[in-house]
Amino acid sequence: MTTNDAGSPSTRTTCDVAVVGYGPVGMTLAALLAQRGVDVLVIERHAQRWALPRAGHLDGETMRTFQGLGIGDAVELVARPMLEWALTRGDHDVLTTIALGESGSGWKADYLSYQPEFEAIIDARARHLGVRVFQGTTAVTLEQNEHRVLLGVRPTDTPDAGLRTVEASFVVGADGAGSFVADALGVRRHDLGFSARPQLVVDFEHHDPDRDLPALQEVCQVLDIRRPHLAGRWSGGRWSRWEFAALAHESREDLEDEAACWGLLRAWGITPEDGRIVRRTVYEFDSLLADHWRSGRVLLAGDAAHTMPPFLGQGMCSGVRDAVNLTWKLAAVLSGDAGQSLLDTYESERMPHVKAMIEMSMAVGDMVLLTDPEAAARRDELLRTEGGPLPPLFPRLGPGLVRRAEQPAASDVDGRPARQGRVVWQGRLALFDDQFPLSGWRLVSRHRVPLDIFDERQRAALTAVGVEFAHISRAAGDDHFVDLDGDYDLWFRETGRKAFLCRPDNYVFGSAATFGELPALIDELAEVLSRYGWDAPSGESGRRSAAAQVVAKAPGR
Structure with missing residues (x-):
């Protein structure tokens, strides 16, 4: 238009x-x-x-x-880490519990807020x-x-x-x-084809956020063929949410009736004396x-x-x-x-x-919403004997400004989020991203990268996007980032890589198993930059943080 x-x-x-x-x-x-x-x-x-x-x-x-916006700590104060996901029968008998915990992002894997x-x-x-x-x-x-x-x-x-x-x-x-x-x-x-009955969502505010509800410690998926539902405790226990699958004969009006909602909550030991229903509404999922x-x-x-x-x-x-x-x-x-x-x-x-992500969400929904008795029994037995599914490995990015998956030197880490841990830079302890004024392109390496391995075109590509060099080591010192908890050491060892070229959105453009592979990686970067008309640095992309400037000029570069 x-x-x-x-x-x-x-x-x-x-x-x-x-x-x-x-x-x-x-x-x-x-x-x-x-x-x-x-x-x-x-x-x-x-x-x-x-x-x-x-x-x-x-x-x-x-x-x-x-x-990165400077509000992570503030949001964490109104959130509740989700450490496990329990899958139970209708009588709250636990079939399996899936531990969540760490994510490699510098934060817990999951929060409820x-x-x-x-x-x-x-x-x-x-x-x-x-x-x-x-x-x-x-x-x-x-x-x-x-x-x-x-x-x-x-x-x-x-x-x-x-x-x-x-x-x-x-x-x-x-x-x-x-x-x-x-x-x-x-x-x-x-439409990718997900089909399920609507769900009643009930949000509840507790008068006493410290009241213990034995059946509701974290997030509980109740695999009840009569009415599958989910329950979760949020924000330090002040808020809770229930999501109840509709039965075949129930209308939206039936589900949203306040008395009917209290009837569903009473099965969890919740009465009007415990707090108030903040919202009750029916969702249909697409x-x-x-x-x-x-x-x-x-x-x-x-x-x-x-x-x-x-x-x-x-x-x-x-x-x-x-x-x-x-x-x-x-x-x-x-x-x-x-x-x-x-x-x-x-x-x-x-x-x-x-x-x-949609397809994975659909698969989980199909599993937890089973109402066929025989299929549900097989599912429950599998969960009880073999445990629940591991937290999913999220997909890599599609093609674009990222190393192509078909490249011989490509790794499964390429196109996925870069790890973040606590590091010390010249006496300052912080999460890695916080050591920089603004997220940009970074070459994160286990050892100091010698600049003489790059030719003129490769150096121009590094300059074009203002790549900052970040040498991370377990060793003490002021001329590199100190890997305080060993998170980066583990990342290097788990992936078999020695360097990661990370984008401003903290996704890995590409990685190298040896420093000898880095020139080819930067050639790929140069080719991609040329494809999208990237010119010499100006504005934010051309500015380097004080930490990265010192690292780049440290002895041996």
């Missing part, structure tokens, strides 16, 4: 990126972009942030993103970074040409009001499953994937691009991954470091990853 310029200066607002939608994905994207110096404006149709929870699960990768609380933290950070948020404003038209995107917006509560124009270099639709932006682009959604995520200068993220069943807790987390992947690429294009074709890698990398 193309457009001519429209509107007048008094009715026109300009920005680098306009984000439509201000849920957790939209606000995370806006904050990440603003952190990189991008002028961001948000259009949100609701006048206030939504006061009720929807998502409740944060994984370690999401917490690492919040860490009350969405309004962590959203407030992201919102405050976004506004502090200068994000302009137009709440109570609805986008009603979208047009674009070669140079810009024009959004026509008006107050949500005044549908007859005249349109105000928002002019942006790029627009990102993070406006949920009923996305206006996706509809304006004519995006079609492919497994939808948009057929394309980019059209010119307009892109989709989060539920606007994909929806999935909740059984891995990866819906919102996948949207946050979208935001992280897209942020550094948009920043590079806006700064002139890279051409717009770089944005094609957003869809090519993220879509296969999300599709695999």
Whole structure:
């Protein structure tokens, strides 16, 4: 769709990126972009942030993103680490317990949190970074040409009001499953075929967060063929959530009846004297994937691009991954470091990853929602005798700005998140990412990398994206990062790699088993940079942290 310029200066607002939608994905994207110096404006149709929870699960990768925004510790204070996942029979007899725990991200693998609380933290950070948020404003038209995107917006509560124009270099639709932006682009959604009965979600606030509920210590999946359901304790025990599968004869009205909800909670020993029901609502689950995520200068993220069943807790987390992947690429294009074709890698990398996550969520849902007695009995026996499935290894990124999987020197670690542990740099102890002012390209190595192994073209590629060298060792010293807990030593040994080239989103572009393989790896980087029009460094990509400057100049480089 193309457009001519429209509107007048008094009715026109300009920005680098306009984000439509201000849920957790939209606000995370806006904050990440603003952190990189991008002028961001948000259009949100609701006048206030939504006061009720929807998502409740944060994984370690999401917490690492919040860490990068400077709010990881604040979010952790309103979250509860999820250390195990119990699968039980209807009488709460435990069939198996799956330990969760560490993730390699520097954070626990899983947390449970009350969405309004962590959203407030992201919102405050976004506004502090200068994000302009137009709440109570609805986008009603979208047009674009070669140079810009024009959004026509008006107050949500005044549908007859005249349109105000928002002019942006790029627009990102993070406006949920009923996305206006996706509809304006004519995006079609492919159904991956998940089918299940609706579920009643009951969110509960406890008067006494320290009250012990023996059957509800962490997260419990109750494999009851009469009514499969899940229960989880959040945020230090203050909040709990139950998700009850609907029976064949139950209507939405039947399920949402307050007396019926109390009847379901009484089976868990919960009565009105224990607290209040904050929300009771019925969800129907989709497994939808948009057929394309980019059209010119307009892109989709989060539920606007994909929806999935909740059984891995990866819906919102996948949207946050979208935001992280897209942020550094948009920043590079806006700064002139890279051409717009770089944005094609957003869809090519993220879509296969999300599709695999949807399929894994569907598989877990099919397993926990069994109601056929014979099939359920076989499942229960398998769980009791062989234990539950291991936490899944999440998929690698699809093709894009990442080493191709078919390369002879490629490793399974390529295209996956880089490890993070605690390190000491010149007497300062912190998680690795916190030793740098902003996440960028890094060459993480077990030994000091000699620069003379690179030729002129390879050095130019390293310079083009401002690669920072990070030598990490168990040995004490001030000229390298000290691997305090041995996390990196374990990473090097487990993977058989000696160096990892990590991207600004903390994903591994590629790795090397020997330093002799590094020149070829950088040749691949140079080829990819050339493909996407990446020029000499400027702006954020050209700045090096003080730590990395010293490491790069240390003796022996």
